[in-house]
Each structure stands twice: as structure tokens, then as C-alpha cells.
Amino acid sequence: MKKINIISQNEDFAEDLSSQIIRVLPEAEVNFAEKQKNADLYIIDENEDILPEISKITNSAPIVFLSSTKDAIEYADIVIRKPFSLLDFLKSLKENTLLPRVRRKECITFKEYNLYPVKKEIVSSTTQDIIKLTEKEVEILKYLYTNAPSIMSKEDLLENVWGYCADMTTHTIETHIYRLRQKIEQYGGSQVIITENNGYRLNI
Numbered sequence: 001m002k003k004i005n006i007i008s009q010n011e012d013f014a015e016d017l018s019s020q021i022i023r024v025l026p027e028a029e030v031n032f033a034e035k036q037k038n039a040d041l042y043i044i045d046e047n048e049d050i051l052p053e054i055s056k057i058t059n060s061a062p063i064v065f066l067s068s069t070k071d072a073i074e075y076a077d078i079v080i081r082k083p084f085s086l087l088d089f090l091k092s093l094k095e096n097t098l099l100p101r102v103r104r105k106e107c108i109t110f111k112e113y114n115l116y117p118v119k120k121e122i123v124s125s126t127t128q129d130i131i132k133l134t135e136k137e138v139e140i141l142k143y144l145y146t147n148a149p150s151i152m153s154k155e156d157l158l159e160n161v162w163g164y165c166a167d168m169t170t171h172t173i174e175t176h177i178y179r180l181r182q183k184i185e186q187y188g189g190s191q192v193i194i195t196e197n198n199g200y201r202l203n204i
Contacts, residue, residue, distance in 0.1 A: 003029050005036045008045030020086060024094045051075035062099050071163050072139050074118050077103055100146060108145050110204040111190040115141055122184060129187050137180050144193065144202035151199040
């Protein structure tokens with residue numbers, strides 16, 4: 001990862017993050033131009049409004065969004081909640097484990113379904129029905145897909161999809177899974193999510 005572009009309205013934060021990145025990745029070239037088109041990685045700090053534009057000018061470079069309020073957003077490959085561990089961030093960047101397997105512009109395929117995360121829709125390849133999903137439903141499917149064929153416990157989903165919100169319980173997960181199944185399987189398609197050992201796995 002040679003060219004990294006940091007976009008932040010906080011110049012001190014951007015410069016400090018840049019120096020820390022160069023310390024662990026001395027070969028990296030870090031820039032701050034908002035419309036740089038040839039970066040290998042974009043790190044956007046809080047400015048959600050610029051995400052659609054950045055997503056348009058880059059076809060392949062991943063986008064990392066740093067946010068104090070958001071857990072997920074469609075134009076970013078990964079959202080990191082602030083405050084975050086700089087040590088963990090730099091380590092994952094250096095070891096190339098920062099980004100998820102599923103990219104924002106990719107189509108995820110399982111059984112007869114094609115999931116388009118950015119569009120928040122899933123399409124049946126047999127009936128061509130298009131089913132609109134909520135952001136949380138997309139996150140559930142992406143998480144189960146990323147970890148397939150393993151069984152994910154309700155606690156796993158709470159931690160990694162909901163971030164252990166204080167008002168979230170396992171009943172919330174059960175309700176979301178039930179509604180997601182009903183929505184996708186309403187036209188008689190294959191079962192999407194399998195309940196097993198008090199957890200869930202994607203039927204791939």
C-alpha cells in the first residue's frame with residue numbers, strides 16, 4: 001500500500017496520523033488532497049458528505065471512514081469508531097488485515113441470491129425479484145457471509161454488527177433475523193439463514 005490519502009478538517013490529527021503511518025510503513029506516501037484519484041487507500045475523518053464523491057473517483061481503492069457516531073455507512077469499506085486504538089489500527093494496516101473480505105462495490109453471491117451492499121438490495125437469480133434491505137440487514141448478511149460456514153452466536157452479532165449497544169438484546173437479533181428471513185424468502189426461495197446451536201450461519 002504505497003499511496004494513502006487522508007482527508008480531515010483537523011490538520012493536527014491528519015498530520016499526526018500521517019507520521020504514525022509512515023513510522024510503521026516507511027515506504028508509504030501520505031497525501032491530504034481531497035480529490036486525489038490515484039491513492040491506494042483513502043482515510044476519511046468524519047466528513048460523511050464527501051464519501052459519495054470519493055467513492056465515484058475511485059473504482060478500486062478502499063475507503064476507511066473514521067467516525068464518532070456511525071457504525072456503518074454504504075460508501076465506506078470499513079467504519080472505525082472514535083476513539084480507537086491507534087496501535088491496533090497501525091498493526092492491522094501494516095499486516096494488511098484492516099479491511100474486510102467483502103468490498104463496498106462487490107456483489108455477494110450465495111444460493112440463488114445476489115446481494116448488492118451499496119444498493120441495499122438482494123436479487124433472486126431465479127425469479128429476478130429485487131428485495132430492498134435495511135442497512136442493518138445488509139450488515140447481518142455481510143457478517144455471516146464473511147464468517148461462513150461458521151456458526152455465529154447471538155453475542156458475536158451483538159458485538160460485531162450492533163457494537164454491544166446498551167439497549168440491544170439477543171431478542172433484538174432474533175427479531176431482525178426473523179424479519180430478514182421473511183423478507184427474502186417470501187417468494188419461495190431457498191432458506192437464507194440457518195439457526196444452529198443457538199447461533200446463525202449463512203446458507204451458502
